[in-house]
Amino acid sequence: MPQTLDAAAVRSWCSLALDALGREREEIDAINVYPVADGDTGTNLYLTVESAAQAVEAVFAAHATRATAPEPTPADAVRAMAHGALIGARGNSGTILAQLLRGMAQVLAPTGSGDGDHPDQGLAPALRRAAELARAAVAHPVEGTILSVASAAADAAGATDAEAGAGATARAAYAGARAALAATPDQLAVLGRAGVVDAGGRGLLTVLGALVRALTGEVPAAPPVRHRRHEAPAPPAPEGGGPEGDGSEGGGPAFEVIYLLEAEDAAVTRLRARLDALGDSLVVVGGDGLWNVHVHVDDAGAAVEAGVEAGRPYRIRVTHFGAAAGHPPEQVQRAVVAVVPGEGLAGLCAEAGATTVLARPGEPPASGELVEAIRRAHAREVVLLPNDAALRHTAAAAAEQARSEGVRVALIPTRAAVQGIAALAVHQPDRRFDEDVVAMTSAAGATRYAELAVAERQSWTMAGICQAGDVLGLIEGDVAVIGADLAATAEAVLTRMLAAGGELVTLVLAEDVPDTLADRLERYVREGHLAVDTVVHRGGRQSVPLLVGVE
Template sequence: MLEALDAAEVRRWVAACAQSLDAHRAGIDRINVFPVADGDTGSNLLDTLRAALEALLRAPAEQRADAGAAVGVAARGALAGARGNSGVIASQVLRGMAEALRGRAVITGPDLARALRSGAERAGAAVSDPVPGTMLTVLDAAAAADGGPDLHGVAAAAAKAAAAALERTPDQLPALAEAGVVDAGGRGVVVLLDALVAVIAEQPAALVAAVRARATEPVGASLVTAREGGSELYAYEVMYLLRDIDDAAADGLRDELDHLGDCVSVVGDGDGLWTVHVHCNDIGAAIEAGIEAGRPTRIRVARFADAPASAPERFARDRAVVAAVRDADLAELLLAEGVAVLRSADPDPYALLEVITGTTAAHVTVLPGDAGLMAVADEAAIRAVAAGQDVVVVPCASPVQVLAAIAVHDPRRRAGDDVVAMAEAAAATRRGEVLIAAEDGITWVGPCRAQDVLGFADGEVVLIEPGPPEPAVLARAAIGVVERMLAAGGELVTALVGRDAPDGVAAAVAEHLRRERPDADLTVHRGGQREPVVIFGVE
């Protein structure tokens, strides 16, 4: 559990927000009925957070050296790339948080509570006519929650309060009650806070989001509803950026746009950049108002009637599985299963990113071959997510967990369901190892000397066989590890034999199981690893 967020964890949170919104996007779009039933709130929030993440990845290190500065970079990126009303509001939440966190090297519990309050205030100020039952209501509830001084407590209390406020939104907005849904923007807020809780709890946020998206997926046809009353008069959404205008000019522009349409927001990043958003019929007048105030750039106009039912395909296939491993034999084994593999003794994130993007798949599940590759996989996933690819890293502490995940992979399932199944299979696979001690030491089961043979189960030493590591000694250790693992249950044993392992080790284990545990099945593969001598998985 993290006690504070540094700049790296801020970036991890923004990446988690993008990954979580990707998992929930379809569900959020489906319930989008207010202020306009245009089915794009989830997509707009996702695009906005991707812009924030891209800004963090592109910013020089000195501009994001501390946590407060990193939030500021994300806020500026979100504002510049904001999509729709919900995206503008999300950018203002980040801006308010950045203002409260300016100069903070790390973010503690009290810092986070103060930042959430500032973010909610900035978001509220961005909307010319706030309405109860929207994402602003959910933000206010999150900001008002009391989670004590603990960082996780603050985040968890905010997420819980936001979820409770979201459930009340149909009682506050007739359009939501009539459609039988909660507010789409409010649900987006809950997704962002859930991602924050997952990062602080050091859980894989994308996997958490996949589980929750699956649990909340409605049964039956998607929602179809009429445009909410009061907005059906306006057929176009106009957005653009303005630079270097003062607050008075911004206020004047906001008043002018209020006469042209609704859903008006004119918000800045505090550093000279303003985003303008309005629903209207007179596109020219909306742009001319911006010209009078400054010089509009990145002008975007969308006609609601022309909005596509879904985004155009930019990928050649639906999904793929990628693994990062260190050994050639294991790589060959995975390639035979249709997995895209990065094989390297010392993989780096950019090489793995090339493999991920090279799959040309919309959704990619990444399986790191051991615990030491988790950071590499996370970094590559963050960069792929920023580029618009849906990437989920399934935690794997051992190559046998990778094999267990591959065994249940089914491309016919929905992507979220498949990821959850693979993660559950990996987590349910207990791992064991047989290694040769490199030096004298103290273990949980007593002292060992160099060249003794150590047996591990789930990362802990469970037995020591005195060296030297003769084949018979290695075989005894391997049998002992498997026996201890099976004592806790299981019926399928997988063995990955190392490059220098004597031939008789696997045969000794097989003979022992045939004699003592005929109910257990053994599968042996050549793993090719230099160490451990042998790796076991028990399911």
Template sequence: MAATAKAMAHGALMGARGNSGVILSQLLRGLAEVLGAAETCTAADVQRALTRAAALCYAAVATPVEGTLLTVARESAEAAAALGAVDLGAVVAEARAAAVRSLARTPDLLPQLRAAGVVDAGGRGLCVLLEALERVVSEAGSESTPVAAQLLVPRDRSGLTAAREAGSEAYAYEVQFLLREAAAEAVDVLTAELGGLGDSLVVVGGDGLYNVHVHVNDVGAAIEAGVEAGRPFRITVTRFADQVAGERTTVLTQRTVDRSVVAVVPGSGLVELYEQAGASVVAGGPSANPSTAELLEAVRASAASEVVLLPNDANVLAVVPAAAAAARAEGFSVAVVPTRSPVQGLAALAVADATRPFADDVAAMAEAAGSTRWAEVTTAVRESATMAGICRPGDVLGLLEGDVVLIGADVEQVGRELLARLLTSGGDLVTVVTGADAPDGLADRLLAWLEQCYPAVEAMGYAGAQPHYPLLLGVE
């Protein structure tokens, strides 16, 4: 049971979407903590698990709002605990029934729900889970109507444009990302920073892996805060409808402005690609990190009031926030899109559009970069322990998003295996960038292999001439 509970909690954390989804992942985490430690599942175990789950839900939210999943979880747990010493079936049945009763009352607590004629979606999700648990425990389940699925309340005309979730209507974007390699102290700082940027803030997780959700107007600042705390990935940005509940206040206006993209790029071929796409380039990359002063000077030299920074390397990413802060102090509007590879930067540049509002542009670029999976091939210079085993000088290493996953002897073969891994989870466009030390004809051979093995995938090849990495790969 322990392994199953742990897998459930981890899967919920990784897959959570939206405010309610992230909170629900904490509920599953609470259930897993208690039930995973039990050899068998008793009524008392379920009572403790529901109580712990509700407590974690409330702890996850910066500003708890009643009439949401929080209320349904708490009232369900309280009702189950109030039964005292009874059998397992009775506890689960009461938890489900109390959840449905609480769900029916959510429109009384949130005017937005009443206006829309609906109940809280997150609370409804909890009811579905409890119904499933009841069916498992009883082998038959309740004879009542599932989740009171048609619970509706009279709606007025404003319900046609009801407010989303339970956050303030002052924020135009939902930003969500997973965060790894983050210390607990850094997450505390991140939570405080995001709390000052927006609302509907939920930060959940532990042991170095977190799921972060917030509503903001400044998308770039939210992502940058994540960069400073750890390693954000699976970044998603959603722009809410222009009209929410009949009106919305926003600090963003459609206007024509000067805007520039400043990118840190290694290799003459990549520099040319980026410049052709309209970016201002700072030379740098692995083993050649630009300084904060160099990045700041590039922002100044761009002569633009709004600037997007593309670090394109994990080490460069560490110095970019300081440069961005210094530029903001001089009056520039600066956003950091946390690209860790030049192929992610190319994906971001492909969707850049200076005619739309700055936050919209940053959101689109961040989403394009975040949806680009990347890999690279290099050569070991010393003996070292890796995730794939011991490597020795001269070994060809295949890295998947920064982690060594393959050790081989041939650049092309390792490149093929990396592409196969990247394409296992799908993809429509492959980017192949060869480095200064790449074997002659490498790109052509890989493109031919892709055409034969993955005919539905579009592939592009470029001579990047970057040092240290004979091959960079991206899949969108």
């Protein structure tokens, strides 16, 4: 086996870590009691490493087509691993792992490094930089977590002989991390009461074990085994935050919010302060204009709004914890998973108790993303709202996959976000599943939908020929009105939709549409239809300027 951390070893490390986490993620999920006992630390680490491995494979595939450089350099592979982990990071521990890999990359593959670099010579300082950077990324570090395990690994690696080589350094790091992991129940009371080691630290040990194996071919000693003790529930902890490295272990916020963010350093500094005041479990990792933001909050919309003010958030994931902290996720009976077209609706639906998947313009979610969202909901029963006619087959495939994993899934074929909002409005998780699904389906089916879009080119439509720049009013997916002005076209669409009756008009405005449009349309509805109410929501960055629903 190679004793040097070359590109092939980095590739092997990613592959071995992914395989190991795949085998062990259920065990890691099972011991996840801190910061929130939502049982997904192993899964989050697996998904984070999966993204890192895919990025490394993409670099190798790109180089395979080049006659001059068929193999990537070590620096290429290390940077790809760190970048892939950053963009695919999930949960507290996954986000911290991404920052650990980023710290290693800063030493092993500094900007401007060339083909002649030997990253293995810097493995010990790389692990030190990783531990420092990860600790700095957590708003309020706490000992007895993945941070402690990372620091111990760095200390042990730093104590090795500088000439020992990468293999010996990796062995020492693993041994130090293993000892630190065994000590976590004595450092963090919630772990001691449950009789488990820290789940995030346990996952990091798996990743370090894969590094040892990639460099030496040796299978390192098994991790310390601690089993959950069966004892009375712990007394309630004081009020306050309780993330991995961030506060107490008591009942915490209702939502986990994660997004990628393109922003300048100064804006991210302000964002950290704002999110720290909003919730807990705050981890912000990244740099060079791209960040991964993770926080637990009660107001998911405010957390997303803060990201919008700081820069451009995308790949937004909002998860409702469903059960109170300290209770196992299997106690959640029912959840709703909804696809939404903009950040504003992600916050709105999350506040209604839904786990959301953001559909970015031109990038509809794949079935795998929907399956992951169903898993994140941690429920025995899930109602899936695709909110887009084009996602019908994708959602059906995701539902079938989730059913094969033992989750009872009902797919309500909502064709627009406003139908999903209507369905969520009548959702009652305490009634029988079938009755809830029928009520939600009826509410969605009773909601007519429309959208206002801008034509990109001249084309034939059911309403005639449109020119590039024309405003199109699409009702139930068909162009019904062509106009030159957004407000006037919207009024024409409302006139047609309300001709068949209605009790409530829902307007969802994109972020760049002025409030004056909402005011005008509310006044138009009120003057023409006295018995019809109007509600307005901000959708954020959505693909069309206006969505309309009539119930």
